[in-house]
Amino acid sequence: MRLQILALGLASLCVPGASASAQQPPPVPTLPGGGPNGQPQATIIAEPVALMIAACDADSDAKVTKAELAACVKRSFASIDTGNSGSIGYIGYSDWALMWLGDRNALPSPFTVDADGDNRITLAELEAQFDTLFTRFDVNKDGSLTRAELLTIKAMGVGERPTAGRGKRGAKPAGQ
Secondary structure: HHHHHHHHHHHHHHHHOOHHHHHHOOOOOOOOOOOOOOEEEEEEEOHHHHHHHHHOOOOOOOOOHHHHEEEEEEEEHHHHHOOOOOOOEHHHHHHHHHHHHHHOOOOHHHHOOOOOOOOEEEHHHHHHHHHHHHHHHHOOOEEEEOOOOEEEEEEOOOOOOOOOOOOOOOOOOOOO
């Protein structure tokens, strides 16, 4: 801090008409509601699974059909089931999620996908999960998914802040 004050003081001596306060940028005004025009901010969220689905657009028409998604899910499953056993365990599913969803803990969880509860995930179970997801995302029910349908927009309330990362910012340690 002392060095910074000294540097600002020297700058004001070296530059005619400069002062320490002139070296600082003006503060950015904050309006009620958080946005520059007073409107609440919105957060646009793309679930990891939505990003994977968007990447399944084989013909580059900016839409994903059920057929494109099915082929993509089959390819993604085959990339992990290298022994062609027809099923993967939860560790294999974790590897699949890391490769195709970007994180081992991304949803859908293996417990959701493993419909019969045998601790193994088959291609049919993964395809059934993606059929369910396709139906959820296909808002206009036209049989294809656009980028807009794959995004979730969450309006921020007044005084709310977007959360960054996985932890809570500013959380107090236990006992305080």
